[in-house]
Amino acid sequence: MSQQSAPSRYPFTMPSGWFAVAESPDLDVGQSKAAYYFDSHLVLWRDETGTAHVSDAFCPHLGAHLGHGGTVEGCEIKCPFHGWKFDAEGTNTDIPYSERTNGRAQIRVYPVLERNGFIYAWYHPHGEAPAWEVTEVAEIDGGEFSGPKRTNHLVQVGIQEMAENAVDSAHFRYVHNTAEVPVIEKYESDGHVATMESSQKFPTPRGVVNGRIDSIADGPGVSIIRFSGIIDTLLVSASTPIDANTTQTRFNFYVRSMGDDKLNSSVGAAFAAEVDKQFKEDMPIWEHKAHLVRPALADNDGPFMKFRKWYAQFYVDAIIDDRTVFPPPYWPEKMDETPAKATASAKHGTSTD
Ligand code: FES
Ligand SMILES: [Fe+2]
Structure with missing residues (x-):
């Protein structure tokens, strides 16, 4: 059926x-x-x-x-x-x-x-057999990490549009108000796997710490993100299409054990809270944005077109549509929604007023 x-x-x-x-x-x-x-x-x-x-x-x-x-x-x-x-x-x-x-x-x-x-x-839309297996994340059963702290979100956005956020380094400053943005050092794909290596400076009370964010997209719906620098943390994330326009994302957060369960769980909770906060900041952008087939990019924007090319392999059935702008539906009940960081980004000189 x-x-x-x-x-x-x-x-x-x-x-x-x-x-x-x-x-x-x-x-x-x-x-x-x-x-x-x-x-x-x-x-x-x-x-x-x-x-x-x-x-x-x-x-x-x-x-x-x-x-x-x-x-x-x-x-x-x-x-x-x-x-x-x-x-x-x-x-x-x-x-x-x-x-x-x-x-x-x-x-x-x-x-x-x-x-x-x-x-x-x-x-697979036509019921074809799996073309690969999901990779096992070694840290989960290795005994050195504690977790998971679990969270989950439902968003009115297509899964690819949401996933594109990972290669968008510039938005961290404007949407998430972070002092530093990740520098993407490498973006590579091999079949269904895309890997991205990036460095990021984390301001701390004791000065700036050099950190890393390395992510593996294991197919279109599974990603493993490793953060290092201050405390090693691991985010096993899964996004699933409810339909072509709606996505559920589940996060499992792990932290390198520090020997004390209470400390582990409070660090895990803080890590989850920060990622969830950023996710919620992204949500109104994703839900209200148009998909532009030919975005006007800056020369140091992230590898958007490489990402899109990699993601395109997962579509079995093509949609034939010549438009270059794909707007969201008109949602009267959502007309007044504003991204949480609209005022914060003005600080960085992006406001037009
Ligand atoms: S057994 Fe009759 S509907 Fe399932
Ligand atoms: Fe984001």
């Missing part, structure tokens, strides 16, 4: 790749729950051996949502409406009031990979 697609406000659809659909602690053994990603109603369930499964939500019999009352029995999920059962491949295995199963009653299932604290599902 294919589900309806909301029209994209961008010149692209939803990318193909691995995307987090849940965090591991949020799905118990024997639990099923409803989710909505990839513009599709989904059910997530964990079988009695502990393996997580993701499939389309609707029972092929008469359309009940398996995430609302579906029960896990062994390694099968049972529909709440008439008790039909389906296995991990989405095949009908039992109709309790019939001698035979129904071979046509097949549910679309998504490949699942559970690691780094996340349940990742592979999305």
